[in-house]
Amino acid sequence: MLAYVLEGRHAALSAHRPRPVMDPAGFVRVRTRIAGICNTDLELIRGYMGFSGVLGHEFVGEALDGALAGRRVVGGINFGCDNCERCDAGDSRHCATRKVLGILGADGVIAEEFLIPERNLVEVPDTVTDVQAVFAEPLAAACEIIEQLGGTTRHRRTLVLGDGKLGLLIAQVLAVHGAEVDLVGHHLDELEWIEDARVNRLARTLPEKATAAYDLVVEATGSASGLAEALRATEPRGTLVLKSTVAGLHEIDLAPIVINEITVLGSRCGRMKSAVELLERTSIMTEPLIDSRRELSEAESAFARAQEKGARKVLLVNP
Amino acid sequence: MLAYVLEGRHAALSAHRPRPVMDPAGFVRVRTRIAGICNTDLELIRGYMGFSGVLGHEFVGEALDGALAGRRVVGGINFGCDNCERCDAGDSRHCATRKVLGILGADGVIAEEFLIPERNLVEVPDTVTDVQAVFAEPLAAACEIIEQLGGTTRHRRTLVLGDGKLGLLIAQVLAVHGAEVDLVGHHLDELEWIEDARVNRLARTLPEKATAAYDLVVEATGSASGLAEALRATEPRGTLVLKSTVAGLHEIDLAPIVINEITVLGSRCGRMKSAVELLERTSIMTEPLIDSRRELSEAESAFARAQEKGARKVLLVNP
Numbered sequence: 034m035l036a037y038v039l040e041g042r043h044a045a046l047s048a049h050r051p052r053p054v055m056d057p058a059g060f061v062r063v064r065t066r067i068a069g070i071c072n073t074d075l076e077l078i079r080g081y082m083g084f085s086g087v088l089g090h091e092f093v094g095e096a097l098d099g100a101l102a103g104r105r106v107v108g109g110i111n112f113g114c115d116n117c118e119r120c121d122a123g124d125s126r127h128c129a130t131r132k133v134l135g136i137l138g139a140d141g142v143i144a145e146e147f148l149i150p151e152r153n154l155v156e157v158p159d160t161v162t163d164v165q166a167v168f169a170e171p172l173a174a175a176c177e178i179i180e181q182l183g184g185t186t187r188h189r190r191t192l193v194l195g196d197g198k199l200g201l202l203i204a205q206v207l208a209v210h211g212a213e214v215d216l217v218g219h220h221l222d223e224l225e226w227i228e229d230a231r232v233n234r235l236a237r238t239l240p241e242k243a244t245a246a247y248d249l250v251v252e253a254t255g256s257a258s259g260l261a262e263a264l265r266a267t268e269p270r271g272t273l274v275l276k277s278t279v280a281g282l283h284e285i286d287l288a289p290i291v292i293n294e295i296t297v298l299g300s301r302c303g304r305m306k307s308a309v310e311l312l313e314r315t316s317i318m319t320e321p322l323i324d325s326r327r328e329l330s331e332a333e334s335a336f337a338r339a340q341e342k343g344a345r346k347v348l349l350v351n352p
Numbered sequence: 353m354l355a356y357v358l359e360g361r362h363a364a365l366s367a368h369r370p371r372p373v374m375d376p377a378g379f380v381r382v383r384t385r386i387a388g389i390c391n392t393d394l395e396l397i398r399g400y401m402g403f404s405g406v407l408g409h410e411f412v413g414e415a416l417d418g419a420l421a422g423r424r425v426v427g428g429i430n431f432g433c434d435n436c437e438r439c440d441a442g443d444s445r446h447c448a449t450r451k452v453l454g455i456l457g458a459d460g461v462i463a464e465e466f467l468i469p470e471r472n473l474v475e476v477p478d479t480v481t482d483v484q485a486v487f488a489e490p491l492a493a494a495c496e497i498i499e500q501l502g503g504t505t506r507h508r509r510t511l512v513l514g515d516g517k518l519g520l521l522i523a524q525v526l527a528v529h530g531a532e533v534d535l536v537g538h539h540l541d542e543l544e545w546i547e548d549a550r551v552n553r554l555a556r557t558l559p560e561k562a563t564a565a566y567d568l569v570v571e572a573t574g575s576a577s578g579l580a581e582a583l584r585a586t587e588p589r590g591t592l593v594l595k596s597t598v599a600g601l602h603e604i605d606l607a608p609i610v611i612n613e614i615t616v617l618g619s620r621c622g623r624m625k626s627a628v629e630l631l632e633r634t635s636i637m638t639e640p641l642i643d644s645r646r647e648l649s650e651a652e653s654a655f656a657r658a659q660e661k662g663a664r665k666v667l668l669v670n671p
Contacts, residue, residue, distance in 0.1 A: 119588070127588035127612065129564070181613070245448070260606065269438070269446035278610045282603040287579065290618035291597045293446065294500070297616035299609035 036087045036144035037332040037349075044078045044088060046332045053140065053148045059115075060148045061098035063106060065329070065351045067167045068092045068142045070339040072197075072255065074135070078336075082137055089143030089349075090135040093166035096154060097146070105157040107169040108149045109305050110134040126302050143332060145351055155305045161312045164326075167348060168319045169308040171199055175206040176311060177303030178251065178274050186249060187211030192266050193232075194239070195253035196220050198322050198346055199276060203251050204232040209315050212249065217262075220343065226321045239266055245293075252276060257283035269293040274300050322346050355406045355463035356651040356668075363397045363407060365651045372459065372467045378434075379467045380417035382425060384648070384670045386486045387411045387461045389658040391516075391574065393454070397655075401456055408462030408668075409454040412485035415473060416465070424476040426488040427468045428624050429453040445621050462651060464670055474624045480631045483645075486667060487638045488627040490518055494525040495630060496622030497570065497593050505568060506530030511585050512551075513558070514572035515539050517641050517665055518595060522570050523551040528634050531568065536581075539662070545640045558585055564612075571595060576602035588612040593619050641665050 036050035055062050069091035077084045090110045096102050112132040113125025120128050134149065135141020157166045179186060189212045193204040196218025208214045208231045215235040216227065224234060235243070239262050248271040252263040257279045267273045273295055290297060311317055324345035327335045332349055339347040355369035374381050388410035396403045409429045415421050431451040432444025439447050453468060454460020476485045498505060508531045512523040515537025527533045527550045534554040535546065543553060554562070564587045571582040572595040579594065586592045592614055609616060630636055643664035646654045651668055658666040 124589075257606075270443075275606065275610050278607050281607075282605050284601040284603055285606070286601050287576075287594065287604070288597050288600075290616065291594050291620055292618070294618045294620055296618070297609065299611070299613045299615070301610055301613055 034145040035329050037089065037336070038086065039078060039088050040085055042078060042080055044336065046330070050087065050144060053146055055098050055148070057148065059150050059152065061096055061151045061154070062146050063092070063094040063096055063108070063149055063154075064146050065092055065094045065142050065144060066105070067163050067351070068329075068349045069167050069170075070335060070347045070349070071171070075340055077136065084136055086135070087140035087142070087144045087147065088135050089141035090133070091167055091170045092142035093157060093163050093169070094142070099151045099154075101151075101154055101156055105163070105166065106154045107157060107166050107305050107309060108134070108155065109153040109302075110136070110170060111302060112139055112150050112153070143329070143349055145329070155309050157309060158313050161309065164323065164348065165312050165319050166309070168202070168322070168346075169305055169312065172202050172206070172311060172317065173303035173305050173308035174199065174276070174301065175203040175303070176307040177300050178203065179206065179210050180303065180307065181274070181298055181300055182249075182272070185210055188213070189249045190247050191215065191249040191251070192217065192235070192243065192247040193251045193253060194218075194259055194263055194266070195255060195277070196224060197253065197255055200251075200253035201227060201322060202317070203253055203276070205230045205317050206311065207249075207251070208232050209311070209317065215243075215247075226318060230316075230318055245269065247271060250274070255279070257285075260285055264289045264295065267293065267295050270295070272296045272298060274298045276300050323348060326350055328352055353464040354648050356408065356655070357405065358397060358407050359404050361397060361399055363655065365649070369406065369463060372465055374417055374467070376467065378469050378471065380415055380470045380473070381465050382411070382413040382415055382427070382461075382468055382473075383465050384411055384413045384461050384463060385424070386482050386670070387648075387668045388486050388489075389654060389666045389668065390490070394659055396455065403455060405454070406459035406461070406463045406466065407454050408460035409452070410486055410489045411461035412476060412482050412488070413461070418470040418473075420470075420473055420475055424482070424485065425473045426476060426485050426624050426628060427453075427474065428472040428621075429455070429489060430621060431458055431469050431472070462648070462668060464648070474628050476628060477632050480628065483642065483667065484631050484638050485628070487521070487641070487665075488624055488631065491521050491525070491630060491636065492622035492624050492627035493518065493595070493620065494522040494622070495626040496619050497522065498525065498529050499622065499626070500593070500617055500619055501568075501591070504529055507532070508568040509566050510534065510568040510570070511536065511554070511562065511566040512570045512572060513537070513578055513582055513585070514574060514596075515543060516572065516574055519570075519572035520546060520641060521636070522572055522595070524549045524636050525630065526570070527551050528630070528636065534562075534566075545637065549635075549637055564588065566590060569593070574598070576604075579604055583608045583614065586612065586614050589614070591615045591617060593617045595619055642667060645669055647671055
């Protein structure tokens with residue numbers, strides 16, 4: 034079958050990847066309908082995690098086996114060992130020996146078919162389109178913030194730093210949950226539509242008046258310098274949500290965290306069910322996040338496009 | 353009067369400092385009984401905060417004016433403006449224009465007398481000795497952790513990194529509140545007494561088995577490298593309390609905060625009332641933290657001793 038495969042630091046389309054066989058206990062096969070290219074995929078190609086195998090973890094597909102066979106599905110990307118304290122507590126996302134779809138020890142979704150634990154699947158309701166559902170994984174990561182904050186952000190003076198794909202989803206999710214959201218980012222000129230989601234485009238860089246002005250700040254710039262800006266914007270005893278995974282050592286002044294007693298919340302993957310429910314019952318906008326759609330056979334050019342500066346979400350369709 | 357005064361980066365005992373006059377509205381005079389030398393005082397001498405004036409913020413004294421005149425008192429060190437949102441909410445510790453006793457814009461306590469807002473004073477019960485009460489300020493900083501964690505640390509697997517004065521108070525306060533506390537620090541050999549406070553001396557450096565083993569970790573090493581160790585010890589979704597104020601830029605890998613969804617809580621000053629109550633109703637040990645006692649007139653040699661490696665709390669007595 035067709036699959037986009039990373040070996041060492043070389044990623045290429047293969048036409049002869051063997052189809053996955055339903056073998057490991059509890060796993061089912063899923064036919065990819067649409068896959069999304071994530072910045073993490075680009076980092077994996079640069080050597081992050083030392084991953085080898087089929088790339089991709091953002092998908093909407095059709096289950097081929099199990100109780101959901103024939104239905105449209107999305108799925109959680111962490112595969113727990115199912116045999117530890119974390120997994121017992123229902124939190125396979127932090128299982129110490131977990132595999133991660135297309136990231137760590139498990140082939141991913143940029144292929145005609147792939148394997149996933151059946152319990153990770155969530156059915157996609159008829160009212161949610163494929164091009165919405167393919168955003169379920171990053172949207173779940175945005176929903177995770179709401180869960181970590183106890184379920185609501187009502188009336189919170191909120192700043193989102195970063196207007197990349199994740200930042201734009203986070204800003205919308207926070208607004209849907211009642212926050213008053215200001216957005217800082219480099220592409221605000223092109224983002225008139227985000228105001229329809231009740232997100233205020235504040236400025237390209239953090240203005241002086243924003244110092245200590247927010248009780249909730251989300252750092253989603255994807256760059257190491259974002260944290261210092263975020264700390265400046267957070268009021269004493271406020272909360273700063275850290276979303277950017279920036280590998281390596283970076284110079285940072287931590288004293289403001291202590292002096293202003295700021296709570297820094299590390300935040301990663303979320304629950305797919307929350308994301309699907311949000312797509313079903315709210316008007317989270319995903320269409321403006323899409324850069325282009327290509328067929329799976331065009332994966333090479335799709336990845337080339339995804340690596341260009343300013344590219345938004347590149348989708349791969351399995352026809 | 354006698355006072356230990358910092359001018360520029362030169363600190364010296366003065367015999368001719370004018371006695372403070374009760375003038376600013378709401379302030380009262382306090383006669384110092386005992387003052388403690390804090391590491392912050394040493395940092396102030398090195399230029400931190402650009403402070404000039406009488407040093408010192410740890411004290412037990414006798415109120416000379418106001419409702420508590422003639423009584424033994426300790427007191428909160430932050431002087432709020434009493435005219436902003438923060439102060440209205442009772443949190444002068446985070447007032448943006450606050451003064452801080454002996455640290456920022458207000459003369460401190462290493463003198464025969466000093467001024468403090470009357471509302472900052474807390475009376476010391478008869479059952480609490482002077483040499484216990486002089487630890488109220490750092491003890492309040494330890495109590496702040498309990499308040500930030502919602503009032504209890506019962507059954508939490510806890511690691512305290514750092515066996516300096518603050519680390520030893522924090523370890524005891526957490527144990528008193530029900531935590532199972534392990535302590536890592538460089539002077540554990542001299543600390544048999546801490547086991548009487550139900551604190552387990554784990555090791556001088558963080559052992560391999562401590563990786564991700566604690567759901568609560570307190571970083572009180574006073575050094576920039578402490579955070580990386582603390583992150584290693586914190587389990588996924590655990591809480592890391594950051595107590596060390598280390599000025600300047602430091603190299604740090606922040607990815608573990610995000611990947612393991614760790615909550616980092618910056619933690620600074622606490623409420624004096626909590627500290628005094630703890631001294632009254634529990635057996636927090638302060639005596640082993642004391643290095644030596646000297647008279648106020650010996651402030652020069654006291655500061656010299658306090659700057660020596662391994663020195664514990666040096667106390668200055670106003671006879």
